[in-house]
Amino acid sequence: MTVRPRPSPLDRRPTWPSGDPLTQSELDAGLGPAGALGTFPPSGNRVHDEAALDGTDIDRADIDWVEVERRGRRAGLLLPTLVIALGSSRVLLTDDYAGLHGTAARWLLGAVVVLVLALQLAAEVVPGLRARRATAARVEHALRAHADPGPGLRSRVDVLARRTVRVRWVGRALPVLPLSVLVQADWQRATALPAVAVLLVAYAALAGWHHRQTAAAARWIAQPVGPPRTAPPVPWWEPWLGGRRLLGLAAAYVLVVVVVTVAL
Numbered sequence: 001m002t003v004r005p006r007p008s009p010l011d012r013r014p015t016w017p018s019g020d021p022l023t024q025s026e027l028d029a030g031l032g033p034a035g036a037l038g039t040f041p042p043s044g045n046r047v048h049d050e051a052a053l054d055g056t057d058i059d060r061a062d063i064d065w066v067e068v069e070r071r072g073r074r075a076g077l078l079l080p081t082l083v084i085a086l087g088s089s090r091v092l093l094t095d096d097y098a099g100l101h102g103t104a105a106r107w108l109l110g111a112v113v114v115l116v117l118a119l120q121l122a123a124e125v126v127p128g129l130r131a132r133r134a135t136a137a138r139v140e141h142a143l144r145a146h147a148d149p150g151p152g153l154r155s156r157v158d159v160l161a162r163r164t165v166r167v168r169w170v171g172r173a174l175p176v177l178p179l180s181v182l183v184q185a186d187w188q189r190a191t192a193l194p195a196v197a198v199l200l201v202a203y204a205a206l207a208g209w210h211h212r213q214t215a216a217a218a219r220w221i222a223q224p225v226g227p228p229r230t231a232p233p234v235p236w237w238e239p240w241l242g243g244r245r246l247l248g249l250a251a252a253y254v255l256v257v258v259v260v261t262v263a264l
Contacts, residue, residue: 063147065138072137076123080116085202087112092195093185144216148225155232157220162234164217166242171214174207 087109091097097105123129139156142149143164149157178199185192239245 063141063145068141069134069137072133072140073124075137076120076133080113080120082202082206083116084113085198089195089199089202090181092189092191093181093199095186096184142225143220144212146216146219146223146225151226154224154226154229158224158229159232161217161220162232163238163241164213165221166238168214169242169246171207171210174203174210178203 087097091105091109095102095105097109100108123133135153135156138149139153139160141147142153142157143160148154181199182196185196189195240249
């Protein structure tokens with residue numbers, strides 16, 4: 001007599017296109033070939049199928065968000081590095097920093113560096129700041145990779161892209177900034193040439209990052225990732241970041257400087 005094993009209840013469950021049986025919680029939610037999954041073409045990959053079910057962009061299922069946050073923590077070290085590079089090269093070339101001269105300029109630069117490093121340390125130990133940095137890392141990555149960060153962060157990426165495009169004029173101003181330092185430089189100093197090299201490399205890195213960020217923002221605005229949605233509201237101050245309003249502010253500033261200079 002041949003004994004045939006009775007089929008397991010798991011064998012009788014519906015399966016995903018990948019062949020994996022649905023879990024009980026998925027069945028209770030009404031998912032599966034007879035549910036919402038039937039409206040999506042089978043991908044053969046359960047992670048992709050589940051991403052399709054909740055309306056998430058398929059590319060998001062392949063992103064290791066833990067690694068994204070880890071890279072965001074490492075990228076946070078670039079800010080103090082840039083502050084030190086730009087500030088120290090300016091002090092070495094001109095002995096000036098933020099309108100101060102000599103010892104006062106060095107003390108101010110040191111205070112700025114300490115403040116930036118303290119903020120980075122606080123982001124490591126304060127839970128609220130750590131969570132904000134993790135969110136910012138996800139938003140930045142979603143913009144650069146043109147990937148869906150999920151329904152909770154799509155509007156954040158929309159706002160970041162919009163504001164990045166508004167300040168695209170910064171890219172045109174970046175080449176002028178090192179020239180203004182070089183014109184004031186004291187070329188008799190022994191540290192002049194190394195300081196110039198650091199200054200140019202730092203500004204080149206900053207210009208390259210700004211160019212990539214602006215291109216990613218323009219792509220996001222042209223082709224936003226995710227389902228159709230209403231654009232986030234524009235606060236009253238945001239239009240002043242660029243365009244004619246910013247030109248008007250700049251003209252007013254120059255006029256004030258000229259009037260004060262003539263009066264003194």
